[in-house]
Amino acid sequence: MKKNLLMWEETLFQDMEVFEIDHIPEQFSFRDTQMQELAFQLRPGMRGGRPLNTICRGLPGTGKTTAVRKLFGDIEEATKKMVPIYINCQIDNTKFAIFSQIYRKLSGHLPPASGTSFKQVFDAVCRLLEKEGRVLVVCLDDANYLLYENEINKVLYTLLRAHESYPGTRIGVITVISDMTVDLMSEVDSRVASVFRPTDIYFPPYDEEEIHEILSQRVRQGLYPGVLSDAMLDLVTEQTMKSADLRVGIDLLKRAALNAENDARRSVEMDDICRAYEVSKYLHLAASVRTLKDEEKVLLRTIAERSQAGGEMTAGEVHEAAKETMKIGYTRYYEMVKKFDAMRLVNLHYREGRGRTRVITLRYDPARVIAELAR
Template sequence: MESGKSIIKNRKVLHFSYLPELILHRNEELEKVTQSLSPILKQSRPSNLIVYGKPGTGKTLVIKKILDKIQQRVEKSKFPIKLIYSNAKDEATLYSLFVSIGRQLDLDEDQIPATGLSISEVFKRLLKAIEKNQYNIVFVIDEIDYLAHLISKTGKDVMYQLTRANERLKNGSLTLVGISNDLTFKERLDPRVISSLSEEEIIFTNYSVDQLKEILKERIKEAFAEGTVEDSALNLCAAMAGREHGDARRAIDLLRVAGEIAERAQASKVTEEHIRTASSKIEEDKETTALQSYPLHEKLLIVAVMKASGLSTGEIYSAYKTLCKQIRQKELTQRRVTQMLSEIEMSGIISGKIVHQGIHGRTKKFTLTISPETVKETFKSEATLEDII
C-alpha cells in the first residue's frame, strides 16, 4: 500500500468538516446570514435566526464561514464577543447541551458540573457568567430539530427562558442561531419558544445537478491528482446526489469513497463503476451503522415491524410483546413503544403511513424501508436476538 500509486493528494478536502475558501452557489444565503448577524460588529444584538434546508445544502458551511469572518474582526476589537457552536444531535439531554455552552464560556466542573444540578440552575449560572463578563454571545445550535426530543416539560420552560434571555441580562447579550434539516420541527416545540426564536428565518434551497457538478469540480481540483477522475464519473456522481434532493455532502462522500475504492484497486482513474460501487457501499454502511446503534427494545421493534410489515401500531405492539417473552425481557408500555416507533421512523429505517378506515377512524401502518436481509445480517451476531432472527 505504501509503495502503491496514490490518486488522492489531499483527503481532508473530501471530509464533510472541510471549510472551502470559496462557497459556491450560496452568495444570496451568505449575504442574508451576514446581514442578520452583522449588528454584533456594530456593538448591538442581532435577532435570533433559524436557518432551514435539507441535509447537504450548505447551511452549516455558510454559518461557520460567517462566524469565522466575525471571529477575525472580533480579534481586532475590544467588544467582548463569544461565538459558541454545539450540535444538538451530539448531546443526550438538554442539560448536556447547556454544559457544552458552559465549557465554551470557560466555566469549569466546579461552576457547572456534568451532572447533579437542575436545568434551571445551570441556566442561571450561564446567565451569571454572561453578565459578569459582559459577553455578547452568538450561540449556534446545529440540528436544532433534535432539541424537540431532548426537551421535557421543565426543558420547555428553560428553552423559552433561553430565547428571552436578553430580558434578564443587564450586561451582555445572547443571540440564538438554529440550523434545522426539518421545516416542520417547530410543530414539536412550545409555541412560546417558536415566536421568540424565529425572529428571522432563511431557507436554503437544494442544489441543482449542474451546481453539484461545479462544487465537485472544485473539490476534485484540490483533492485529486490531475486527470485522475473521469468526466463520466463526475457526471454520474452529481446526477446520483442530484436525484437525492441535491445533497452536496452526499456527492462529496460518494467521490471520496469512489476515490478510495479506485486507489485500493490501484486504478489510475476514478470511473463510473467506482462511483456505483461507492454508492452501494455507503448505503449498506449507513443502514448497518444505524441498526447497530439502537438500544435492545428499539431493535426488537424493528424486528417486529419486519415480521409484521404493513400492520398497525397495536398489531406491532403485540408482535413486540411476543418477542419480549421469547427472550425473557420485560416489555415497555404501548405509549412508550408508539413514541419509539416515531423516533425510528425519523431515522428512515421504517416508514409509517396514515390509513383511513372509514367508521373505525385512522391508524398508522408501518413498513421496513430497508431489506430484511440487512436487518437479519446485522442482528444475527447478537446473542440476545439470535434465536428470534
C-alpha cells in the same frame, strides 16, 4: 503493455481533508442568498447588540450547517465582541449539556462533572458575558432533537430570557431544522414565542447542475489532475442525485479514489465508483433515520418489513398493516408517507386503473433500513 501503476508511497489525493463531511470549503457555492440573510441576522451582534434569532430549515445535506459554521469562522476572525457557539443537539440535547458547552467555550474548560447544579453553570456563563461585555450567538444544530426530548422550551427560554436575571446579557439563537414537518413556532410555548420571533431561512435541495459543480470543485482541490475524468464525475453526480444529499457525493468521491489507490491505479474507473456507492448511499439513509420521530420509525419499519415480503404495496394496505402496531388515522399516516417521499426514503406514485391507487416503493434495501432503525 505495462500498466501505469502508483508507487507504494504515491497517492491520488492532493488534500484528503476536502472530502471530509465536516470540511468547511473556502468556496461555498449556491448559497449566497442564505449567507447574506444569515449575516444580516448576526450583524447587530457585531456592533454589541443582540443578534436576531433565526431558523435555518432544509433537508439533510443542503448546506445549513456549513453556512453557519462558515459564518462563525468569519466572526471569530473579525471580532472578540461576539462569541459564536455551535451545539450539535444530537449529542448535547439537554439544558445542562448545552450550557456546559457554552461554559467551556467561554472559560476554556467544562464545569465539574459532579456536584454542579444547572443554576451554577447558568450564573457562571452570564457573569462571564457581563464581565467581558461580550455578545453570545448559539447555533442549535438539529434543534428538532430538543423537541423529541421535550427540552426545546427550557433551552430557548433560558437563553432568550437570560437578560431578565442578568441585565445587559445579549444572546441570539440560530436553530437548524432538518425535519421539514416541524413548525418550531407552533411547538414552543407563549413565553418563548414572545421573545424568539425568528426569521425563517430556507435551504432548498441542490439541483443536478449545482451538485455537479460543487463536486467538481472538490475534485479540483482534493485530487490530482487526471484522477477523475468528466465521465466519471457525471456518474458520481448521477448517483448523488438519487438521494439529493451532497454528503453522499462527497463521500463517494473519497471512497472511489481510495478504491483506485488501493489497486495502485492512477485514475478512478466505473467499478471504483460502483463499489464505493454501495457504502456511500447509506449515508443519506442513516442521517434521515436519525431525524425521525418514534412513530415515524415504527411506520418506516412496517414499510420495510412489507417490502421484504415482496409484491406491490398500496398506501391503503400499508395503513392497515401499520394500524396493527400503532394507533394512527389515515390523515396522519399519509402525512408521514409524504414526508418519507420528500426525504427520498420511499417513492410514492400512482397506479392507473379503476381509480388512482397510491403505491409505495422503498428506495433502499429493506434489511438495511431495518438495521438502521435498530441502531
